[in-house]
Amino acid sequence: MQANANTEATGAAAGGRPGKGRYHHGDLRNALIRAAIELAAEGGPDAVVLRAAARKVGVSATAAYRHFDSHSDLLGAVKDHGQQRLVECMEAGGREVRGSGPEATRQRMLGLGRGYIGFARQEPGLYRTAFCRKALGGFGVTEEGAVTEAGHQPGWEARSFEMLTETLDEAVTVGLIPPERRPGAELSAWAMVHGTAMLFLDGPLDVLSEEEAGYVIERVLRDVIAGLTTP
Structure with a gap:
């Protein structure tokens, strides 16, 4: 499952999305946390949404949910x-x-x-x-x-x-x-x-x-x- 998540995430990030965050293969979790930290810096805890972090990185919500069970898990990391x-x-x-x-x-x-x-x-x-x-x-x-x-x-x-x-x-x-x-x-x-x-x-x-x-x-x-x- 981890390999599939990384493959999906890498493909989404490379699939023609200029301006989206890049990350090393296998580092999607940290990339999502970094994106969520940026969201929090801009809008506080209400801005920390898993789907928004996924969009910021350039991956699907499905790939993001393989690394975080819920919005609360991501918010806890931030x-x-x-x-x-x-x-x-x-x-x-x-x-x-x-x-x-x-x-x-x-x-x-x-x-x-x-x-x-x-x-x-x-x-x-x-x-x-x-x-x-x-x-x-x-x-x-x-x-x-x-x-x-x-x-x-x-x-x-x-x-x-x-x-x-x-x-x-x-x-x-x-x-x-x-x-x-x-x-x-x-x-x-x-x-x-x-x-x-x-x-x-x-x-x-x-x-x-x-x-x-x-x-x-x-x-x-x-x-x-x-x-x-x-x-």
Whole structure:
């Protein structure tokens, strides 16, 4: 069946469709994912349709369905890519900070937040797709306020959240955040930063100049950190 799918796909791509994507024999799945990522970048998760990705690559829907059982499978692959891009942007922000200690940790927290909101503003279609469904495997909260991850799945989908929790743990270790404020802190921090990002995408913040947007981002991030670090 795999050979037939590749033969059909190769024939369709070579059959007089100028401008269609080309791919190496046997690489149709990745070609469809790349096409779907482009669709998501242009129109968000609603634009990720298996038949549309197949047309973009230049193959039949039948060939595409041999590599993905459903639209949800393709959307999941694109969502993983969106989460990976989010992690890369957060890591880029955090890498700008060197050293250790309370101030270095504070600056790393600011860097992660800037990277998070920056990704949303620069790649809104992929950002929406990264969070089009649960961004984590389910989670809950204990009586003490600590976050528990039920059904947690390893990989890029959880890495952005793990980076936040690791940095908050570091902040406690270096004495920046009082231990009693740590339980559940990732939820309030995540809600503030994610909410700000969405206000840039779907709210009144989308009309701000770059200078104004920079002020808002810095104000929100510093307020979050101030609240967590208050004795």
